[in-house]
Amino acid sequence: MAPHDLRRPFKRAAISDQQRRRELSLLRQSQNRRDAQQQARCLASSILSLNSQNPEAEIEQNDGEFETSSETDRESVTPSKDLDVRQASKLKGAEARKWFARQLMVPEWMIDVPNSLSQDWYVFARPAGKRCFVVSSNGTTVSRQRNGSILHHFPSALPAGARTRNASGTGQSYCILDCIFHEADQTYYVIDMVCWNGYSLYDCTSEFRFYWLNSKLEESGACSPPSHYHRFRFCPIPVYPCDQNGLWTAYTGEMPYVKDGLLFYNKHAHYQTGNTPLVLVWKDENCSQYVIDTDSQGQIPSQQQVVLELQNDGKLATSDDPPVVFGCLDRDFIEKTGLHPGILLRFAVSDGGLSFVDGKLENADLNYLGKANRARAFADSYSKVLFQYTVRHSPLKIDELLAAINSSKDQEDKPRDVEMAG
């Protein structure tokens, strides 16, 4: 029971460098272990999501599940989940463009108001700018526009986005972000997160993806001002639940960027490549400079223009899945002009306009203008044509959206069932 030693460390750093070396090694090892484990799981999850635990089941499941989406290029899109992105990043030129063009989720235009906006939907103001896909991998970051062309090739603070001393050299890590590049402040506004640090978010709900986006992006340092290893700033977007307040804030609130309409995301929707009715875009003059489509000179043409794809049988179709047919070119015309199936053609909607029966397109008065711009990758979607049409005739107004939220709120308040008491 001699007196205890009282000495405390004096003028010493709290940790020795040797201890630090040990700990850094352990940290590296456990991160590598996690990476290895994650990689094993990633492989598995891509296989799982195809239901291919055994080959026969795969075929059966495919038959059942993808019945409605049997178009040829859809099939090539579906398996192109996270794993293929890195392979695809090695693609060059036209092939790469074609591949990447199909990776974005494309919103439909809001032509009527979905039920339960306030419960199941988010809303945010879309920044004006170029929609693009940002992929960081192997120490570099590439942004590609909707038509697949490269916008920037740059270092970023995204995981695996630059060659810095912190980058783990595994090459397994990569990110895919859905962004809009806003010229004025040279910022990538991130509207969705598809993969983060090797972890695929395709099969997660948008609720989860937005949560993940907000926490991870900030952590990574990608929101910091530009620097040598981080050429462009990234910025998450304020997302609101689509109740009256949220909608009003998104519509009227100050944003750091120029607005171009509102985007609505269904909370339960997974990230689905191509057109989806679970994400909607809506615009009016108050929240967008580009409500009505302009021509290549930036002028609003006197008549609405649409881009449609010429099909084998001469039919003119939208980019929807399944496509909506707007009309038909006659054989003579096709032969005379030498148009081949698959080409995108521009038409004006003439005075006859569009007519509907039971909400379905019955007749379209179209006037052939010529071939569409070469940079176009897709025909217009049905919802776009319709939105553009209504904008010119009887636009869907913000008041109607707010009213829809109100009425669904009223319904919520009503008791759903009457309890039977005998």
Add this chain to the structure above:
Amino acid sequence: MAMEVTQILLNAQSIDSSVRKQAEENIKQFQEQNLPAFLVSLAGELANNDKPVESRKLAGLILKNALDAKEQHRKFELVQRWLTLDASAKAQIKAFLLQTLSSTAHDARSTASQVIAKVAGIDLPNKQWPELLGVLLSNIHQLPAHTKQATLETLGYICEEVSPDVVEQDHVNKILTAVVQGMNSSEANNDVRLAATRALCNALGFAQLNFSNDMERDYIMRVVCEATLSPDLKIRQAAFECLVAISSTYYEKLAPYMKDIFNITAKAVKEDEEPVALQAIEFWSSICDEEIDILEEYGGDFSGDSDIPCFYFIKQALPVLVPMLLETLLKQEEDQDQDEGVWNIAMAGGTCLGLVARTVGDDIVPLVMPFIEENITKPDWRQREAATYAFGSILEGPSPDKLIPVVNTALNFMLNALLKDPNNHVKDTTAWTLGRMFEFLHGSALDTPIITPENCQRIVTVLLQSMKDVPNVAEKACGALYFLAQGYEDGGSSSSSLASFFKEIIQTLLTVTHRQDAGESRLRTAAYETINEVVRCSTDETAPMVMELVPHIMMELHQTLEGQRLSSDEREKQNELQGLLCGCLMVIIQKLGSSEQTKFVFMQFADQMMSLFLRVFASPSATAHEEAMLAIGALAYATGSDFIKYMQEFYRYLEMGLQNFEDYQVCAITVGVVGDLCRALEDKILPYCDGIMTQLLKNLSSNQLHRSVKPPIFSCFGDIALAIGEYFEKYLVYAMPMLQGAAELSVHITGADDDMTEYTNSLRNGILEAYSGIFQGFKGSPKTQLLMPYAPHILRFLDSLYMEKDMDEAVTKTAIGVLGDLADTLGTSAGPLLQQSVSSKEFLMECLSSDDPLVKESAEWSKLAISQATSF
């Protein structure tokens, strides 16, 4: 026989080594021939007042060593041996021991006290010797002083030896009563009072109930405080030691006594002799420790229901406490910086001041600044040093907003002082203070930098200049540069600030490592550590210069390996140097290996480097082995599958490392390197797996290996399985039962202390990582069904972990991941099992809504896998 024992014991202490050896041999023989008789005769020797005190003491010592050992496994053996020893022999031994307590020979009594405590340490938890405490406590008041002293001492040792839960409250009450009465000022005999005071210090842990009772606590506190005023120095010192122990054990009960304690400690710090004053300062340091812990646990969330509230004793005492501590700073000893073992009042006071700053933050600054301003320019070096030390002490704790203006004013003054002050002590403290400025107020996290491109050059120049100073000052300058570099760690573009000095810095540091006196004040170590940090925090633009460093460090390492004849002293220094050089190479490997371009160039050195590392294993130094092993792990990671070319040569050292139980750190690091190898080589590691697995399994079954190595061994199973996939099949029959056994043990945390909880969680984590690796390794192979028989147990294990509700986040994350891995690999055949398990429902749901994104991430994965496995 008895006479013979005495003589042997005396011979064993002879200065003649041959006599001594013979005696030791005799003792060994006697012990082996008849252990009970041997132990009884030792106890008899100790008890016999007619024997010389030397033989009695040694007898007691051998007896004590027959009951306890440092090494865990040896201790376990000794305990088992005592428990199974012949009962009548034990009874005789105990009687002899108790009898010795009344011996007039102090040394014999004291030895017996310690032996009794060792026996109690084994017997009491096993419900043996139940009458011991009763015997010691009965009529303690009537005992003659020397016996009373020995009895109190024995009680103190027993309290040190056994845990409170094996002593019933009735006995606790009686022990405390006896001890506190023995401490009371009415006790005339100082030896008794001292023994009682020291005993109280050990018995405090037993007094939970008594400290909850106001009257009893008041009484104990009064007696302790009175004892701090005793005329006997040792009693005062022991009494303050009790106060220190009380401050950490019963912090929440102290409020009513703090005013008195402040007065007592202030008086002791001012007037009393150093051993007492040091304890008095330690009381306040210990209160700081408590409050820092409590405030850290609050984590700024004051509504949170922390068990113990913060009473802000330090904040309240601040106006009187700070001046008291500042005064101690002026009591420095000459040359205290050159002596490792020194601990004096100035050092204790300064350390306490630093803790106070961490406890109260901003409030301390205005109280210390006048002292600094008043003294920092005084002609007396003591005043300048005290002022500088005070400044350095308060740099951790207060907010940057508060400190940065002060530091900006002081920085230039400090740089001048470091170059020009005539006193080494002042320069030492100045360099240390600069290091603290950089450590706490420099880095990318701070808004207003204290270091700008303008002053950076001057700072670097001064620090490099200072590295030519005497060793202790140079060592502090290295430390300051270490933290200067560290501040640029995550700097992005600003990180190039040191780049323009990079070459000069490295050259100066290398020169320091070659100084003749670099062995003093750990200067050489500090210089290499600083090189490491400068390299770690360097940017791409200096990568070519880091590359140039590689052949240089390799040459140095090569030179240490050349076979000169060295004295053992020189050899030891050489080994230390090898460790430092391997450490430095490891840092460089990680740096240059982390980017593809530099890695490509760097790999030209890999062969040479590897052969140097392998030669280091010929040295006997564990530290050097550890560093070489760490470096090899980093090299394997950087090299990837090409590392296979070194495996044949490296393998035997790997095996040696795995067998090094004695230096368990080496063993642990080697286990980690096996993981690196698995990830680098993947299935190419297969030919070495038989050897590795055999050794790992042996290690797990050994009770000689430090327990901390076992969890990483389990994780390593997972690494191996993930690397070799279905080839792990042949190890399943060995590995799975081990995992199963360990899993069962780890479900319940035994012993409530934090260490045990942490260990149990790391064990669980290791087991779960093994399962994850095994499942993922077998994934997609035709042999997955081999894992099916283990699935029920694994799911039960997960269920029990979930039910116990004491997993930490890391274990939760791994556990929920295993659930997914099991479902993923076994598929629908595990469906029914999964549906029965709690884990796949409640546990999964809980994890899906976890706040921890990593837990949630793993849970999302599991959900996906389970939904596939359970869809028919």
